[in-house]
Amino acid sequence: MNGQERNSISKGLQVDIVLKADQKTGKLTRGTVKDILTKSNFHPHGIKVRLEDGRIGRDQQIVST
Structure with missing residues (x-):
């Protein structure tokens, strides 16, 4: 999954x-x-x-849910 849509990302996901x-x-x-x-x-x-860990960046892909 790619990281372009906000509704596919949630706290706790590995990305x-x-x-x-x-x-x-x-x-x-x-x-x-x-x-x-x-x-x-x-x-x-x-x-x-x-x-x-505090680092900030743009999500490119979701690794696990």
Whole structure:
């Protein structure tokens, strides 16, 4: 599943995100969603989330539910 739709993401999901610093390379970082930061229902570059370790990035794919 991709991370472009807000309703497919919830707290506790394991996701792969792209951090702001990694946007040029597209390097993925795996973590567990703590907060959903994007208010809109859809974002073409991925819904912005905060991971439990505090890192923030745009969700690229959902790893597990």
